[in-house]
Amino acid sequence: MSKVLSKTDSEIFKSPREKDLLSHITSTSLKYKIWIAVLLVFVVFGLIGYYRQLKFGLVVTAMRDYTSWGIYISNFVFFVAISLVGSLFSSILKLNKNEWSRPLTRISEIIAVSAIICAAVIIIVDMGRPDRFFYVIRYLRIQSPIIWDVIIISTYLVISFLLLYISMLPDLGLCRDRLTSVPRWKKKLYRILALNWNDNPRQWKKLQKINKILAITVLPVAFAIHTITSWLFATTWRPGWDSTNLGPYFVSGAFMAGAAIIIVAMYFIREHMNLGRYITQGHFDKMSKLLVLLSLVYLYFNINEYLGPAFKMVGVEGEHITELFVGNYAPMYWLVQIGGLVLPIILLLFKPLRKPLPAFVISMLVLLGAWFKRFLIVIPSLQHPYLPIQGVDESYLHYNPTWEEWAITISSFAWFLLIITFLVKIFPVIPVKKEEAFIKSNSNSQSDNDEI
């Protein structure tokens, strides 16, 4: 950082790195306040929709006997997918010693925490009688994939919190020590969360140890969470879901969406928090390449998922494929497959398009495609049951989400962004302290830790 620190800043922060990565906590811009206000408007809009749903029941939605899982469940699957990004960075890239991805780890963990909270809440929103949620625990049937999902989501929620918290512990100590001019509640928060962190080398060693344990533990749990989510569908006898490919298909799609959301988050954080020095063009280049790789894997599973049934075109399975390929859902299907999958792969092969702005736009396409892909996985299958549909009201045959459903779904995104914004605002979004450097420097002497 070439900027000369002001006297006050110099007193507070012991290095330019600290100033760069902590100063956003102490000041609040007008832009930030407007952003929060906009998100709150969407939240209120969603709360009105949910109030109506609670008052009148699920009849205010377009869900009926056949399409009993609507955009709430599509959205749930999307959030679960997004939450896998935490394991991609905190486990896969970390254990493979990819140093370049280190500054992005916390962003990924924050997104994972926010996404898994929203996924858990969306499931309750989808319930007609949320007051009976605890019946799921009270009348627990371990044979039900829904119970497996409840268990794994709770577990992953705790692990995601731990991943974020543990890697942030040294920085929390730093916040406690440096940020003395913040409001009292923040000071108290840092003091409690910092857990008496004092850069003791033994603390670092213990932290490294549990970091490694968590990095290994999160991987099977992350795979399990999305595989089990796919089993909610695979164990239900409907066309399009009756597939052994569904687990890896979901997991690969999740990693692709996760990489895309990281690029989007990187772009916003870099642009609005002036962190271009820490989130570089090189990061966008590498993340774009990673996105291409993950998209190719997902494309492979897509081909597996559709080629077999499309080749055979058997019965209702064939009707389902026809509906997707040339029927009512064809425009959405081809936009998602081409615009959200094939095109991004091709575009990101070109270096100029791996720069921040184009990479951001392409990642947005991937994310949009990923959301509508979940819609295509959930809804058309439900509209083609194996038993014939007879003697039902016309409204049972179609599914067009009502404004209440859209309001609640959009508000879930507002909540998702609010949680991320809150966490990014009160904690350093890029790790300030580097553990390896600390351990090394402390092996010889008790040096000035803040200059690491």
Place this chain on the structure above:
Amino acid sequence: MPLLNAQEAEEEYQDALVTLSFLEEDDSKIIRATARDMEGNPITDLELYFYVQRTFSLLPIGDFINFTDENGMVEVEFPGDLPGDKEGHVKIIVKLQDSDSYNDLTVERIKNWGIPTPVDQFEEKRSLWAAAANAPIALVLATSGMILAVWSIIGYIIFILFKISKLNKVNT
């Protein structure tokens, strides 16, 4: 032996008594219903309905219309191929309904005339579709094992965090 469930009497209707007796001759099983008025006189030309209780509804048996004769009696053959419970018990129901002169009446008797049906152990066995208490042992062990393993690690990590909080600064 009368087993009567008389309906609430209305002024223009009378109560009737219907008694059931069961006869077994060679291979056939006969249900005989005898209808009498409250003075004990046989009621002739009274239409009675014969049923066997099934899982979800009543199965009509006998002729399409079953009238009592001059002795107040009507006989219906019990089908020989109806399944009963595990001991062959079936519930036989005789109804007097919509008569011009008599109140509605239902008489029920349980007889072991059905074909004994072995209890289907299907739902009581441990299986994926059984009740919660009958979950497959392998599934219970596998899921419990995995949950225990992961949550033990979480517990261990929280324990280490507690230990971290107890470590004081070096040189202080």
